Amino acid sequence: MERCERIVPHVSARDLVELWRRKQLEYTWLRSVMGRYVDFWAVTTEALEHAAGRLGARLDAPAQSRLMEGWLLLEPYPEVRMALDRLDRLVPSIPLAVLSNGSPQMLEQVLEHTRLRSRFRHVLSVDEVRIYKPSPRVYALAERHLGLARSSILFVSANGWDVAGAGAFGFSVAWVNRSGVPAEALPGAPALVVDDLEALADALEQQRSPPG
């Protein structure tokens, strides 16, 4: 948002970020239905081009690059680092993993930038199966790489539609619903809805501690 304000001051940063993100997701779904996969960096670039054109924002190549770079420099929410440590200690035999629409290169760069790479045993990208969430082929990647049955995996997402897809696949799902929006009217209900990752760690620690 801040980057948009700086680089494209003549359009509303809120409008641009909102339309860009919406088109980014729409294009992943549409390309998945069409059977026309390109990786998330390409989809995100195309979504920016459309969103900028629609809002009358003229972007030259350097401006476009600087906006795209924002995806590699995302900051984690403040509670994330500590909450990941707590989640990691919870069941030592079950590792933490990333399962993301992001391309392998985007994931490596953002995990390096945030210094969170070492927290995760697996960093899995949809790029391996060349289709996006919520395809069951994506969620099956976690089963395969972790060597665990889907019902033993707790899948955590901030996106209602991803929660639905993962729940319909058969994961146990926690929805980090930071803005308190209603659930999507899709199959696949979450087992747990929390405000942030700290609340998730609280809830899981409580479940595991024997009743007093």
Next chain:
Amino acid sequence: MERCERIVPHVSARDLVELWRRKQLEYTWLRSVMGRYVDFWAVTTEALEHAAGRLGARLDAPAQSRLMEGWLLLEPYPEVRMALDRLDRLVPSIPLAVLSNGSPQMLEQVLEHTRLRSRFRHVLSVDEVRIYKPSPRVYALAERHLGLARSSILFVSANGWDVAGAGAFGFSVAWVNRSGVPAEALPGAPALVVDDLEALADALEQQRSPPG
């Protein structure tokens, strides 16, 4: 829109219609990627429930029914009836057909309501293949039922994403871009972009008349 204003006067009809339509499309795409088809009536009902909940519109069952009924009572744009007649005369050996996300029952009812049923030789619904546009399996229905190669079929749509899907499939595509939005940044370009169906008939008649 008018129906929303009457039935749910306490929320913005524009916001409700916009979010309802957006969720309706998103759910068709998401369910297609998930492999969880339900028909367009069910998807449209679920989209309304989510949109109403998100905007704080309390809908009882009769209000919901009356809003849903709107999909069966849609009116064609003013030029449609006349333009269809002109298009039908253009190449007598090539029939007009509907290829729609709508369920067979929705299509029959809206075509009866608009008295346009007799204009179309084929009324094809995605329901036959249980996946939504822009799946190539949907566009293949037209080839199969019309007995024509995809490149001999002129596919006409008002939706940029449907234009992309149909173009990527291999149809010749005309985009009726009534509101003048920029093209989606997806594969599959239209052969023709027009403002309405009258302009489409004009363009095609001009193409077919020998140079003077």
